[in-house]
Amino acid sequence: MSAYDAVYQRSIVEPEAFWGEAAQGVEWDVAPATVFDDGRWFVDGRLNTCHNAVDRHVATGRGEQTALIYDSPVTGVVRRYSYAELLESVARTAGMLCDLGVVAGDTVVIYMPMVPEAVIGMLACARLGAVHSVVFGGFAANELAVRIDHARPKVVLSASCGIEPTRIVPYKPLLDAALEQAGHRPARCVILQRPEAPADLVEGRDLDWAEAVRDAAPAGCVSVAATDPLYILYTSGTTGVPKGVVRDNGGHAVALHWSMSHVYGAAPGEVYWAASDVGWVVGHSYIVYAPLLAGCTTVLYEGKPVGTPDPGAFWRVVATHGVRTLFTAPTALRAIKKDDPSGNFAQKWDLSGLRYLFMAGERLDPDTYHWASDLLGIPVIDHWWQTETGWPIAANCVGIEPLPIKPGSPTRPVPGWDVRVLDPAGEECPPGVEGAVAIRLPLPPGALPTLYRDDARFAESYLSRYPGHYLTGDGGFLDDDGYLFVMGRIDDVINVAGHRLSTGAMEEVIAAHPDVAECAVIGVDDELKGQLPLGFVVLKAGADRDPADVERELSAMVRDRIGPVAAFRRAVVVGRLPKTRSGKILRATMRDIAAGRDYRAPSTIEDPAALTEIADAL
Numbered sequence: 001m002s003a004y005d006a007v008y009q010r011s012i013v014e015p016e017a018f019w020g021e022a023a024q025g026v027e028w029d030v031a032p033a034t035v036f037d038d039g040r041w042f043v044d045g046r047l048n049t050c051h052n053a054v055d056r057h058v059a060t061g062r063g064e065q066t067a068l069i070y071d072s073p074v075t076g077v078v079r080r081y082s083y084a085e086l087l088e089s090v091a092r093t094a095g096m097l098c099d100l101g102v103v104a105g106d107t108v109v110i111y112m113p114m115v116p117e118a119v120i121g122m123l124a125c126a127r128l129g130a131v132h133s134v135v136f137g138g139f140a141a142n143e144l145a146v147r148i149d150h151a152r153p154k155v156v157l158s159a160s161c162g163i164e165p166t167r168i169v170p171y172k173p174l175l176d177a178a179l180e181q182a183g184h185r186p187a188r189c190v191i192l193q194r195p196e197a198p199a200d201l202v203e204g205r206d207l208d209w210a211e212a213v214r215d216a217a218p219a220g221c222v223s224v225a226a227t228d229p230l231y232i233l234y235t236s237g238t239t240g241v242p243k244g245v246v247r248d249n250g251g252h253a254v255a256l257h258w259s260m261s262h263v264y265g266a267a268p269g270e271v272y273w274a275a276s277d278v279g280w281v282v283g284h285s286y287i288v289y290a291p292l293l294a295g296c297t298t299v300l301y302e303g304k305p306v307g308t309p310d311p312g313a314f315w316r317v318v319a320t321h322g323v324r325t326l327f328t329a330p331t332a333l334r335a336i337k338k339d340d341p342s343g344n345f346a347q348k349w350d351l352s353g354l355r356y357l358f359m360a361g362e363r364l365d366p367d368t369y370h371w372a373s374d375l376l377g378i379p380v381i382d383h384w385w386q387t388e389t390g391w392p393i394a395a396n397c398v399g400i401e402p403l404p405i406k407p408g409s410p411t412r413p414v415p416g417w418d419v420r421v422l423d424p425a426g427e428e429c430p431p432g433v434e435g436a437v438a439i440r441l442p443l444p445p446g447a448l449p450t451l452y453r454d455d456a457r458f459a460e461s462y463l464s465r466y467p468g469h470y471l472t473g474d475g476g477f478l479d480d481d482g483y484l485f486v487m488g489r490i491d492d493v494i495n496v497a498g499h500r501l502s503t504g505a506m507e508e509v510i511a512a513h514p515d516v517a518e519c520a521v522i523g524v525d526d527e528l529k530g531q532l533p534l535g536f537v538v539l540k541a542g543a544d545r546d547p548a549d550v551e552r553e554l555s556a557m558v559r560d561r562i563g564p565v566a567a568f569r570r571a572v573v574v575g576r577l578p579k580t581r582s583g584k585i586l587r588a589t590m591r592d593i594a595a596g597r598d599y600r601a602p603s604t605i606e607d608p609a610a611l612t613e614i615a616d617a618l
């Protein structure tokens, strides 16, 4: 039996012994006597995640080691925080939150660009046992308002602006607009003033971050139950209402700490860089928590793969900061490949320290895999996971044993994840046959225990379709060697440049256009961003509009209501949508047509010619 097989089998057959041992990698205030009970991990354990990520390393001699490197080509700033400096900043920021009345269990919304204060704010919440909810900066005011109303934060942490390569994005007016729309009123908003676009502060509500922190006394770590929530992270579901994925403290700390050595093969003291955004789960897990829990140096990069200033940006960061492990999304590599197909910019930098390139966020297409692999000459490792799971479900666990790479596959299930591919009747599909990818329960530590304030939706979305299993929402197959191939979503969620978006949310926006009678949005393949949304709209009778004008207006509406990340630019006016006789829009068949897959008109279709019209429009 291979090393991987032995570790994997043990994790599935003896999960309590397996994770009980892994839990020893974390420092507990009260060590858990019970590893697993009634669906929850480490139920009677107590700990503090911030202590494990920061204080612990200072206490054990890593105080002078760099914890965080902030590299910001858009401002020209590079700043290093040692673990001791990070501790000082986090403790003081936690003190500021205490002064504002934040206590364990309160929620704090963080709407910030990629600046150190975003990381510090997250850790400060964790320090107090408060629950942070980070909202990605590329979302519009309306999306922020929805999240504020659901999370009901006592305090909002934000910044005056974000900086995109070609423009300053004023965040504060977006926050103000969100708070006007939201029913919930946070007690305070703390605003980081950036010199590129300082913001007006609302008297009595807003505080200047620098002033508020300056006057605060450092706060200590609050011990919390392992099952207490560390954060809520909203993710797109099939409807316009996002799902608040809950992450607990104990299971999360144990799983992430374990993953750094076993999945990524990263050791304390090494530089680990996840080129993502703190607004996504990759940012939560692998910019902030996991590298710090493991005593690594993490990189916070405020820039893009291209345009800041050139397609050598990633290679500069790797070479300059001695990055050993790089983690990014295929879209980022495709962007670099597009601007620098021969890899000339990579040749300018010494990349000899780079050991692994990990890829996730969307499917790694074989072309991009081969390009990166040839360019870098190191293992390029696709791995697959989700906001809900918090850490990898399938990967080539190089820390256990590197397995042969099969392009197009994220390799094999990671220990702890009992991956099954099920047919519509719930039977396991034979090797090579595609079905719904599900995880047999229990989910390992670190995976979501529920959705925030919505246990019913959690059960309905994930647990009801295949009893005893968690439904991932992705389709795929296992091959004869147990390698998983994930082929894409089986629902109305799309993935645009590694951003998970709901087509249902876009349809809600489009349907509000005065000339639109009905609409459907699907994802279509795109060479750069993986997928792009495409809308089909039927205009109201008598609406004599130029289709190009309608497309422009709908694009502006989606940008304004959901945000620029939706990248909604194409809307095709059609005479009708393909439907069943009972009036259900045949989105799944439309997706098949768009993906170039074989499709059959369902027997219940109202008029098969409607599908031909969609194919023609595409």
Ligand SMILES: CCC(=O)SCCNC(=O)CCNC(=O)[C@H](O)C(C)(C)COP(=O)(O)OP(=O)(O)OC[C@H]1O[C@@H](n2cnc3c(N)ncnc32)[C@H](O)[C@@H]1OP(=O)(O)O
Pocket (backbone or CB within 6 Å): 113, 136, 137, 138, 139, 162, 164, 169, 275, 276, 277, 280, 281, 282, 304, 305, 329, 331, 332, 335, 360, 361, 362, 384, 385, 386, 387, 496, 497, 498, 499, 500, 529, 563, 564, 565, 566, 567
């Ligand atoms: C494994 C679990 C998971 O899947 S978690 C999710 C993992 N996903 C990721 O890490 C995302 C990976 N993608 C990226 O990092 C970016 O798409 C990269 C590759 C860097 C390209 O960025 P960019 O060129 O901005 O394209 P984009 O499609 O992301 O953005 C579209 C428009 O949105 C804007 N935008 C983006 N981020 C922000 C932000 N933080 N604040 C304000 N605006 C933002 C961009 O400027 C762009 O705007 P425009 O349409 O060009 O005007």
